[in-house]
Amino acid sequence: MTPQHPGPDRLRFGANYVPSSGWLYSWLDFDADTARRDFEDLAGLGLDHVRVFPIWPWIQPNRSLIRRQGIQDLLELIDVAAEFELGVAVDLLQGHLSSFDFLPSWVLTWHQRSVFTDELVRSGLAAYVDQVCRAVATRPNVFAVTLGNEVNNLWPANPTSAGACSDWAAELLATAKAAAPELLSLYSLYDAAWYEPDHPFHPVDAVELGDLTTVHSWVFNGVSALDRPLGRALGPATTSHADYLVELAAAGSADPGRPVWLQEVGAPQPDIPAAEAAGFARLMIEQVAPNPALWGVTWWCSHDIDRRLVDFPDREYDLGLFTVDHRRKPLADQLASSITELGKSRPVDRARPAIVCEVDLRTEPERRAEVAPGSAFHTAWVRLRQAGPLAIVPAHRAGDRAYLAARGIATVLPHPTTPEPAAT
Incomplete structure (x- = not known):
């Protein structure tokens, strides 16, 4: 199997x-055999990849x-995935x-090392990264390695600064x-x-470090609360948030052709009721798929967590496409339907309008609150996005015709000085 590297013609789904x-x-x-049964579930949806999570301290218990x-267990899991062309x-x-x-x-107890x-x-x-990467690179169905899952969640228990975490x-x-x-x-x-002014991990690293940009879209970060007073679980702020994050990432990159992988997106309860999960998946994919920066979509997650395991936040238990006994949810059926439809024709929009963002996330991370959910800029973008695909362009590039063309931007709209409410 030859891994597919970034390209505009075919979205990857996993x-x-x-x-x-x-x-x-x-x-x-x-x-x-357990993994084999799980991957059979996923391959049946038409997915082409999985993102897997070896646990660092169980592989490197001593420095x-x-x-x-x-x-070896990780390599065996990868080989099982290959049986299903994943x-x-x-x-x-x-x-x-x-x-x-x-x-x-060896980083805890009395060591207390950041x-x-x-x-x-x-x-x-x-040493750990070197050995694991050399091992997994021997398997032809491996296409990517990520440093870790949301490593900025390890702060502030592991103190750092913007310069230190960047290095x-x-x-x-x-x-x-x-x-x-x-x-x-x-x-x-x-x-x-992307959103917290004092956070030591900055957007410029997300869009410059690594071979493409990854974003994780979770509606419990505030966007679902914007729609909730209107009684709409699938309101416009909620369903468009993935596309908004992809746009912020695309606008923040110096390279107008840098791809963006929607590496995590899910339908967490109670923000999205179980009965609305399939509808959320349909609307979210419909809105983000035309974005020319989008490389792929990877759903969180494959299977539910057994409720006999304790101490997880309640929303974590039911995020799966399948139950623990392999029952396929309506959400999974919808994802499979969307994959089939987009496999026939991806509706990339290469003539979008854009609105100007006055905040330069590369150089002004202290202004991140100005683009966070519920900000005036976000509210204006959500309102205008309801009419169709809408790009974001940084102010210093709003007149750069070559840049706009490379991003598929046809027109730049006047700056939205008086935004209306997010929903109509």
Whole structure:
């Protein structure tokens, strides 16, 4: 299988893999047959890839010990995915998953070493990244490695600064690329990097580090609350948020052709009631698919979490496309339908209007609140987006014709000085 690298002609669709049995604790007693049954579920939807999550401290329990069996289990999972013609993206540093942090004891207890700033931790991580990348690069269905899942969730328990976390990411991405030059090397941040003024992880790193930009769209970050007073679970702020994040990412990149991977998007309850999940998936995909920057969509997640496992936030249990007993949800049926439809023809819009964003997220991260959900700019974008695809262009490039053409922008609208409410 040849991995598909960024390109405009075909969207990739996949799922973030959460095993149906035992959640990710299943790595402790890995069973290939369980994974085989799970991947059969996913392949039946027409998905082409999975994103998988080895747990860092279980592979590297000591700074000088990287367990070969842990890497071998990962390779066996990748081989099972290949049986179903599924590509694999491997997240390296877990790190943070579903509200839990997984860190090895050699950065905790009395050591108290920051993952981002301590030189010993960084050297240990570099060895881990190097060995895992070299191993997974031997499998032809692996197409990408990501440093970790939303690594900025590890702050502030692991103190850092903007400069330190930027250097950390650049250093480890270089290690990954040297070990596996044919794979996409990526950086994953949750959306505090885009919206919170004091957050030490900045948008410029998201759009410059790695081979493409990844975004994670979760409607509990505030957008669902904008629609809720109107009694609309599937209001315009909610259904368009993925497209909004893709646009912010595209506008923030110096390269007008840099692709954006919607690496996580899901339908969390109660923000999106279970009965509305399929409708959300349909509307969200309809709105984001025409975006010429979009590389692919990876749903969170493949399977529900067994409720016999305790202490997860309630919304985490029912995010799967399938139940723990492999029952296919209406949400999964809708995703399969959307994949089939877009496989016939992807409706890329290369003649969109755009609105100007006065905030330069590359150089003015302290102004991030001005583009956050509910801000005047976001409200105006949501209102105008209801008429059709709508780009975002930074003010300093609004007159750059070559840049606008490269982004598929036909016209630049006047700055929206008096935004109306987000919903009509």
